Every structure is written in C-alpha cells, then in structure tokens.
Amino acid sequence: MEIVFEGKGELFQKPDIEEFRKFVRDKKNRAFSPKLMGEKEAVEKFIKDGDYIGFELYGTVRAPMSIVREIVRQGKKNLRLAGQGLMEIDFLLAADLVDTLDITYVGYEVLGLSPVLRRTCESGRVRVSEWSNAGMSWRFKATAMGVPFIPVRSMLGTDTFNYSAAKVVKCPFTGMKVCLLPALILDVGIIHVHKADEYGNCVIEGISGFAIEMARASKRLIVSAEEIVPAEEIRRYPERTCIPYFLVDAVVHAPFGSHPGEMAYLYERDEEHLKTMLQKFKTEEGTKEYLDEWIYSCKNHEDYLEKVGTKRLMELIKQKTGR
Amino acid sequence: MEYSKTELMICVASRLMEDYSTCFIGTGIPMLAASLAQKTHAPNLIPIFEFGGIGAILEKLPRAVGEARTFYKALCATGICDIMETAQRGFIDYGFLGGAQIDPYGNLNTTVIGEHKKPKVRLPGSGGGNDVGSLCWRTIIIMKHEKKRFLPKVDFITTPGYLTGPDAREKAGLPEETGPYRVVTDLAVLDFDEKTKKMRLISLHPGVKLEDVLKNTGFELLIKEPLEETKHPTEEELIILREEVDKEGYYIKK
Numbered sequence: 001m002e003i004v005f006e007g008k009g010e011l012f013q014k015p016d017i018e019e020f021r022k023f024v025r026d027k028k029n030r031a032f033s034p035k036l037m038g039e040k041e042a043v044e045k046f047i048k049d050g051d052y053i054g055f056e057l058y059g060t061v062r063a064p065m066s067i068v069r070e071i072v073r074q075g076k077k078n079l080r081l082a083g084q085g086l087m088e089i090d091f092l093l094a095a096d097l098v099d100t101l102d103i104t105y106v107g108y109e110v111l112g113l114s115p116v117l118r119r120t121c122e123s124g125r126v127r128v129s130e131w132s133n134a135g136m137s138w139r140f141k142a143t144a145m146g147v148p149f150i151p152v153r154s155m156l157g158t159d160t161f162n163y164s165a166a167k168v169v170k171c172p173f174t175g176m177k178v179c180l181l182p183a184l185i186l187d188v189g190i191i192h193v194h195k196a197d198e199y200g201n202c203v204i205e206g207i208s209g210f211a212i213e214m215a216r217a218s219k220r221l222i223v224s225a226e227e228i229v230p231a232e233e234i235r236r237y238p239e240r241t242c243i244p245y246f247l248v249d250a251v252v253h254a255p256f257g258s259h260p261g262e263m264a265y266l267y268e269r270d271e272e273h274l275k276t277m278l279q280k281f282k283t284e285e286g287t288k289e290y291l292d293e294w295i296y297s298c299k300n301h302e303d304y305l306e307k308v309g310t311k312r313l314m315e316l317i318k319q320k321t322g323r
Numbered sequence: 324m325e326y327s328k329t330e331l332m333i334c335v336a337s338r339l340m341e342d343y344s345t346c347f348i349g350t351g352i353p354m355l356a357a358s359l360a361q362k363t364h365a366p367n368l369i370p371i372f373e374f375g376g377i378g379a380i381l382e383k384l385p386r387a388v389g390e391a392r393t394f395y396k397a398l399c400a401t402g403i404c405d406i407m408e409t410a411q412r413g414f415i416d417y418g419f420l421g422g423a424q425i426d427p428y429g430n431l432n433t434t435v436i437g438e439h440k441k442p443k444v445r446l447p448g449s450g451g452g453n454d455v456g457s458l459c460w461r462t463i464i465i466m467k468h469e470k471k472r473f474l475p476k477v478d479f480i481t482t483p484g485y486l487t488g489p490d491a492r493e494k495a496g497l498p499e500e501t502g503p504y505r506v507v508t509d510l511a512v513l514d515f516d517e518k519t520k521k522m523r524l525i526s527l528h529p530g531v532k533l534e535d536v537l538k539n540t541g542f543e544l545l546i547k548e549p550l551e552e553t554k555h556p557t558e559e560e561l562i563i564l565r566e567e568v569d570k571e572g573y574y575i576k577k
Contacts, residue, residue: 058374061389083448107447109350110386110573114447121435121445130434132453133373134407141404153411154454157495158430159480163439168496177496207375207394208402264391321383321391 001169004177009129011165012080012100013052015148015183023219028246034198035251036228039070039301042250046220047076050099051187054082054140054218055089057209058133059109060261060269063087064192064224066254066301072097073295082184084136084210086114087261091295093120094287100127102184104136111274115281130163131155135181137210142183143217151178189218192257193243194266196225200248201234201241206264208242215243224254226263256305256313268319270312324558328509330575331528333359333564334556336419336465336507344416345369347455351574352465353419354385358568363560371415373451375401384569388451407451410458413498418459420452422466424477427521427542428491429464429484429503431456432477439479449481456482457497461504468508468539475542485520511536512553516545526551 037045047053055064068088071079072095083089083103090106092098094116106117120126131139134154142150155161156168156179167180191211195203202223204211215221223243228251234241260277262269277294280286298304305313326334329352336356340346342365348357357370358381369378374389378398385392394400409415422431423446433452437443456462462484466472484503486492493499502520506513512526523545524536529552537544556564569575 058389059387061374061387061391103448105448105450107450109388113445117447118445122442124441128439130448132449132457133403133451134454134458135449137403137407153496153498154407154457156457156483156497157480157486157492158453158483159434159439160449160453160482163434163479177494179496206391207389207400209374209389210403212402213404262390264394269390321395323396 001172003167003169005161005168007161007164007166009164010127011182012102012129013185015142015185017143017146017148017183020143020185020219021146030246032199032245035200035248036198037250037252039066039224039252039254042222042252043067043070043074043076046222046249047071047188049077050079052080053188053190054186054214055085056191056211056214058084059086060274061258062192062209062263063258063261064190065259065261066257066304067190067222067224067252068092069295069298069301069304072291082136082186084133090114090116093117094281095291098126102129102131102136104131104133108274108278111278115278116287119284129165130160132160135164135166136184137213139181139184140210140213140217142181143185144213148183149180150183151180153178155179184217186214186218188220188222189214190222191215191243192224192254194225194263195227195229196223196251197229197231197234198251199231199245200243200251201231201245202243202248203240204242212242215247218247220249221247222250222252223248224252224257226255226257226266228253254301257301259308265323266320267313267316268321270316324561326556326561330561330564331556332465332507332509334560335512335553336463337363339463339505339507340365340368340417343367343369345371345414347371347373347410347415347418347459349418349420349452349455350388351421353421355564355568355574356419356465357381358384359560359564362563362567371406371409373406374403375406377401384571384573386573407454407458410454413460415459416461418455418462420455420462420464420482422464422482424472424474425464425466425506426474426477426484428486428488429506429515429522430477430480430486431464431482431484432479434479434481436478452482456484458501460501462502463504464506466506466508468510468536470539470541473540473542485515488520489518510539521545523547524550526553528553529555
C-alpha cells in the first residue's frame with residue numbers, strides 16, 4: 001500500500017499485536033480466581049512508573065476516581081496517558097506524574113477549560129500527540145480486534161491528523177484515501193462499572209462509552225465497581241456482561257467511586273465540589289491545596305468518602321437523573 | 324419581548340433542526356438548541372451524543388456529552404464506536420458544533436492558539452469535533468461573531484471545513500458531498516458559496532447592520548443579494564428557553 005501522507009506526531013506506544021497475543025496467552029489467568037482487593041494493592045501490583053495507561057469514560061461520567069486518587073497517593077511517575085478522559089488526566093497532570101499524552105479532549109465542557117491542562121501544555125512540559133475521540137476509540141478497537149491498525153475516514157486533511165501518528169494510504173480495493181490508525185495497546189486500563197463479581201465479570205448500565213473496546217485493549221485491567229454481586233447474578237443475565245472476567249486483573253469495591261463525577265442511575269455529579277476544585281486548579285498553589293486536602297490527607301477511598309460526608313452523598317443520590 | 328444575542332443565536336440554530344432528523348449534538352450551545360427544537364417545532368428530533376446516547380428526551384439540559392441526561396428515556400444507549408460508525412456509514416444528517424476560531428472555508432480550531440509545541444493557549448482539543456465535521460452530511464457551526472474568531476487562517480485545523488477550497492475534502496479522502504452547511508452567530512447566518520466554498524453572509528439578525536458583521540469578521544465575506552433579515556425569537560421560544568431548557572441558568576443568565 002502506498003503511503004500518501006504521514007502525521008508527524010510521535011507514536012508513543014508500539015502496536016505490537018503479536019507481543020500482545022503472547023502476553024494474553026502467557027499472562028492472563030483463565031481460572032476463576034477471586035480478584036477482589038483494595039485500591040492500594042491494585043495500584044501497587046499492576047501500575048509501574050512509565051506505564052502507558054488509559055481511563056474510561058469521559059468528562060465527569062463513570063470516572064474511576066478512587067483508583068486515580070490512589071495513583072496520585074502512590075506517586076507513580078512518568079506515566080504515558082491515553083488522553084480520552086478528563087478528571088483522571090487532569091488529576092495526574094496536576095500531581096505532575098505525566099510525561100506523555102495522546103490527547104483528544106481535556107476540558108470541563110460547561111464549566112470551562114482545564115487550567116491544569118493549560119499550564120502543563122503552555123509550559124511545554126509534556127509530549128503531546130493529537131487524535132479525535134473516534135480516532136482514539138477506534139485505536140482501542142483495532143487492538144480489541146487483534147489487528148495492528150484500522151482504516152477510518154476521520155481526521156483526514158486536518159492538523160489533528162498532522163500532529164498525530166496516523167497515516168493516509170490508498171485503499172487497495174477502491175483507490176480511495178483512508179486514514180490508518182495504529183492499534184493502541186494499554187499497559188494498564190482502568191474502568192469504573194456499576195456491578196462486578198469477584199472474578200471480574202462486569203455490568204455497565206446506560207451508555208457503554210468505550211469500555212468494551214478499552215477493556216479488550218489492555219494488558220492489565222483494573223476494574224472498580226459500585227457494587228460487588230454474586231457470580232450467580234452474572235450467570236442469570238449473561239447478556240448484561242460487557243467485560244468477561246478473563247480480561248480483568250483486579251476488582252476493587254468502590255461505592256461512589258466516580259465522585260466528584262456521576263454514575264448513571266445512581267448519583268449525580270457533585271457540581272459544588274467541581275466548581276470549587278476548578279477554582280483551586282487555577283493556580284499552582286490552589287492545585288497543591290486541593291491535592292493535599294482531598295488526596296494526600298486521605299488514607300484511602302473510605303476516608304475520602306467520610307470527608308465528603310454522608311449528607312452530601314445522599315443529596316447526590318437524590319439529584320440523579322432517573323429512568 | 325427583549326432577548327440577548329445568545330438567546331437569539333440558540334433560537335436560530337434550533338430552527339435549523341428538522342423533525343425526524345438525526346443530529347449529532349456537540350457540547351454547549353448545540354445542546355440548548357436541540358432541547359429547544361424538541362420542545363417546539365421538532366418533537367421527534369433524534370439527538371445523538373458521541374458517547375452513546377441516541378434519541379434522548381432532553382428534559383434537562385445536558386452539561387456534558389456523556390452524562391445521564393444524554394440518554395434520558397432514550398431509544399438506545401450504546402457506545403462511541405457504534406455512534407461514530409453510524410456517522411461514518413452516512414446515517415447522521417446534521418452535526419452541530421462550536422469552535423474557538425473559524426476561517427473562510429469553515430475550518431475550525433479548538434486545539435491551540437499559537438504554536439502546537441508551546442502554545443499561547445491550550446484549548447481542549449478535538450474531542451469528537453473532527454469526527455462530526457468529517458462524517459456527518461451537513462455541519463452547522465454555532466459561535467460568537469468576533470474578529471479574533473473569524474480569521475483568514477486558523478492557528479490549527481482541528482475540524483475540517485472545506486479545507487483549502489473546492490474538492491479539497493474529496494481529495495483528502497473525506498466522504499463525498501459533506502461539509503459545513505451553515506454558520507450561526509450572534510450577529511448573522513452564513514452559508515458557503517457553492518463554487519468557491521467560501522463563507523457567505525445570507526441573513527442579518529434583527530437590528531444588526533452589515534457594517535457590524537464586516538467589522539467583526541477578519542476576512543472578506545461574500546454577501547448574498549438580497550440579504551435576508553433573521554426572524555426574531557418568538558415569545559414562546561424565549562419562554563421555553565428560559566423556563567424549561569436552561570432553568571438551571573448555565574448559559575442564560577437570569
């Protein structure tokens with residue numbers, strides 16, 4: 001195939017799909033082993049300095065914040081990130097743990113730009129390649145399919161393409177130009193779900209975002225769940241399982257795990273907390289204060305929730321968008 | 324009834340949303356326009372949100388493209404790959420987007436102001452913007468009309484308009500017969516000249532003079548003759564917008 005154009009962005013993670021297959025063969029356990037553990041153990045065990053990691057979902061929605069806060073507490077360094085998330089990326093940037101960013105979008109939509117992302121990028125502190133949201137999700141899809149790239153019709157003709165590591169080729173069947181996206185293989189994927197059993201079979205309610213693809217594109221997968229359910233419940237409704245256990249390495253019980261974000265059908269996002277947080281993030285000093293108050297001074301997720309307070313949490317349940 | 328420029332912009336965008344059309348709704352103003360359309364002339368508008376919501380009833384204004392309000396009483400709650408592939412297959416009629424900068428060909432910048440490596444301002448990035456502008460049949464852009472936003476050349480083409488002019492989209496490999504259709508601003512409505520693919524003024528909002536638009540545009544505008552006047556918002560539109568669409572006052576200050 002003739003390469004017509006090449007993005008000049010850096011390719012931060014090699015799409016080595018053969019190595020991924022062998023990893024899956026040799027390192028992914030097929031036994032029904034209980035994988036329940038605390039966030040401390042999960043992060044210690046599965047995340048190393050320099051790893052390429054990714055989070056799901058997007059914005060303030062179904063965000064695995066209890067795991068992110070633990071990564072910050074443990075100070076994992078030089079992380080490389082798939083920047084399709086928001087608060088997760090922002091927290092890790094705020095704590096200065098990130099070295100490399102494949103970015104699609106980091107901002108707070110109605111609440112405005114991310115002051116942390118602005119400071120980080122405007123100082124040239126991290127290496128950045130650009131992608132679109134579909135682009136990033138399709139890169140996960142390529143890995144999920146077990147192929148090294150995927151042809152798509154997005155990103156063509158733009159600077160988003162020029163600053164990515166994608167390539168344009170002529171389709172050998174039709175002659176039309178298509179954009180090839182390299183498969184993205186995560187060292188560690190982190191996903192927050194509604195329900196999981198102790199082996200890691202997961203149920204998500206509402207939209208699935210890119211959980212299905214990302215779970216299948218991760219060498220190691222940490223799942224946090226609002227609720228741990230018996231394995232029999234999974235077997236009773238197997239059509240609801242979107243992540244089967246063998247993809248999962250750690251299951252962490254995390255009620256209100258998305259706070260200050262939301263969880264569909266369970267609780268609303270904490271608008272007040274988010275606004276105060278963004279106010280603090282405006283300065284380096286305020287950022288430090290926020291991290292001290294809400295992360296470093298909390299021992300664990302339980303401690304954090306105690307700080308948020310039952311009254312507030314109950315209000316968030318009341319405010320939720322129902323069915 | 325008196326109204327603000329933002330309210331007018333939302334009403335005009337909303338009128339472009341047809342009943343029974345599939346509309347890819349980006350974050351911000353497009354969400355208000357879609358909600359208003361559903362509550363007025365287009366009760367069967369199918370709003371599509373990038374992370375999986377199809378056909379929600381927009382009772383409460385979504386503040387984020389993935390939140391529960393984007394699939395409230397929806398027809399389908401799926402995922403981003405399915406949504407984007409639906410657009411790539413040609414099922415999405417309109418894409419509604421905002422932007423920080425725009426050029427005469429409707430190319431949008433939401434990535435950086437200044438150099439990419441060490442930008443003056445780092446903006447959020449493409450998000451789904453590039454995909455919407457690449458894959459939907461018609462893109463409708465909603466943004467403030469200011470000289471610093473309407474530029475001869477944008478600092479970074481995040482989302483494709485007509486790129487460098489006629490045939491450029493097709494030459495780049497983008498789907499045929501797609502591209503920007505309208506630009507709705509707080510001063511006017513614009514379209515794109517069929518031959519040159521350059522932006523053209525077609526309608527002035529009530530009370531806005533031609534000079535106001537020219538003064539706030541950083542490049543030479545084509546002008547359609549005769550120039551139309553945009554219909555002002557009806558009382559019904561304004562009341563619904565204020566009391567139902569954005570009752571929490573995120574965009575419309577009380």
